Amino acid sequence: MNAMLREMKRTAKRCWLRCRPHALILMYHRVADLESDPQLLAVSPKHFAEHLQVIRNTYHPLHLTELVQALSSHQMPRRGIVMTFDDGYVDNLYNATPLLKQFHIPATVFVTAGLIGQSQELWWDELERLLLLPGVFSKELSLRIQGQYYVKKLGQFREYRQDDYIKYCSWNILSADEPTVRHTIYRELHNRLRQLLPAERDNILRDIGKQIEQGRNWRESYRMMREEELRTLCARNLCEVGAHTMTHPALSMMSQLEQMNEIQQSKSSLERIIEKPVTNFSYPYGGRDDYTPETIEILRQCGFLSACSTLLDVVFPYADCFQLPRLVVRNWSGEIFARQLAEWF
Ligand SMILES: [Zn+2]
Known part of the structure; x- marks a missing residue:
């Protein structure tokens, strides 16, 4: 019944669209x-x-x-x-x-x-570069966002190796779950940073960058x-x-x-x-x-x-x-x- 209703709605929409430029x-x-x-x-x-x-x-x-x-x-x-x-x-x-x-x-x-x-890369690319490209955090990730602490233990993924990157590089925001803690952090921080004013957003990205031992340079193709x-x-x-x-x-x-x-x-x-x-x-x-x-x-x-x-x-x-x-x-x-x-x- 639902399928029939959906098809009827689709047909009505098509007729409506066809008759109006x-x-x-x-x-x-x-x-x-x-x-x-x-x-x-x-x-x-x-x-x-x-x-x-x-x-x-x-x-x-x-x-x-x-x-x-x-x-x-x-x-x-x-x-x-x-x-x-x-x-x-x-x-x-x-x-x-x-x-x-x-x-x-x-x-x-x-x-x-x-x-x-x-x-500089756009902030969401920067977040990906810091969290989802190979690199090593000096310790757990610790940030202050709008006056509140955001602290995450990275466990085995404190170091993110090339083979980790290859294994998970097809992951995206529509994926139902997160394969590693880094993906969880990426998703959480993406949602938080999107709601911040640019200056605070950029400070947090800088702060994450400081906690990485093996930094990476900005990617030329992302400018x-x-x-x-x-x-x-x-x-x-x-x-x-x-x-x-x-x-x-x-x-x-x-x-x-x-x-x-x-x-x-x-x-x-x-x-x-x-x-x-x-x-x-x-x-x-x-x-x-x-x-x-x-x-x-x-x-x-x-x-x-x-x-x-x-x-x-x-x-x-x-x-x-x-x-x-x-x-x-x-x-x-x-x-x-x-x-x-x-x-x-
Ligand atoms: Zn845009």
């Missing part, structure tokens, strides 16, 4: 072959090329800016697909752009402007794009740049003044670098609790025309341009990607 915004982060990807952020170059082939064959790819213009004139293209990338990873230029050019498919890259030109790379990225107008704050906070935790600084500074520093207006924004983390009505008001005041969330839906003609929904894309084969997209059209 709409578009779908896709959300990527990285195009790279990664051994370990606990946050499931990377799509392999092979799969990414397959995704682009599906889009080219079946859909109507367009720039986010074009979609926003279409929304304001209430003229939605049929089967429209918009590609977006969050954060500004360097592989967006070296791995994704050549393929986007090959298939002539535009994309918008939302850049965390405070990390441009830095070797964000540099200034000249951003200019190259958007040189031919196939890719456009959007803002994604300076330090990747959940904006809802910040005062209005702090939000204004994060938003305004990211816009002006990106515009200075690329010498073009930056009018699209994406909320860090992008959930309904990660921004507030004040955030939207600040975006309008700063001159943005749109903002992408991670709410899951298609974009209908009267969609709110400051809460555009997106579909998070995983490392799916072309076949699975095609099936996922077909669900929405």
Whole structure:
């Protein structure tokens, strides 16, 4: 009975979707072959090329800016697909752009402007590097988070060897359990750090780093794009740049003044670098609790025309341009990607 009901609902949804023009915004982060990807952020170059082939064959790819213009004139293209990338990873230029050019498919890259030109990794990559890559902690892990002690005994995993890393590198946040205490700590700290202001979050990461005997350097392939790379990225107008704050906070935790600084500074520093207006924004983390009505008001005041969330839906003609929904894309084969997209059209 339940199965029948589900099928009826699915059929009703398909009919509803078929009779109204709409578009779908896709959300990527990285195009790279990664051994370990606990946050499931990377799509392999092979799969990414397959995704682009599906889009080219079946859909109507367009720039986010074009979609926003279409929304304001209430003229939605049929089967429209918009590609977006969050954060500004360097592989967006070296791995994704050549393929986007090959298939002539535009994309918008939302850049965390405070990390441009830095070797530093984004905080969730840093957490992975410290905990889930081979290394040795001097003793048990001991931190102070928001005035409270966080102390964990590491036992046999005080030292994490290369063979441990190989054994567990396919683990990710969707896995039901944690194979070692390091994975438990990673999951717990990820949840805690996401809710902290950037300065405190970075202090804790530094503190973890100090407790490791055999440190590791930042990974070159995990850095964000540099200034000249951003200019190259958007040189031919196939890719456009959007803002994604300076330090990747959940904006809802910040005062209005702090939000204004994060938003305004990211816009002006990106515009200075690329010498073009930056009018699209994406909320860090992008959930309904990660921004507030004040955030939207600040975006309008700063001159943005749109903002992408991670709410899951298609974009209908009267969609709110400051809460555009997106579909998070995983490392799916072309076949699975095609099936996922077909669900929405
Ligand atoms: Zn982000």
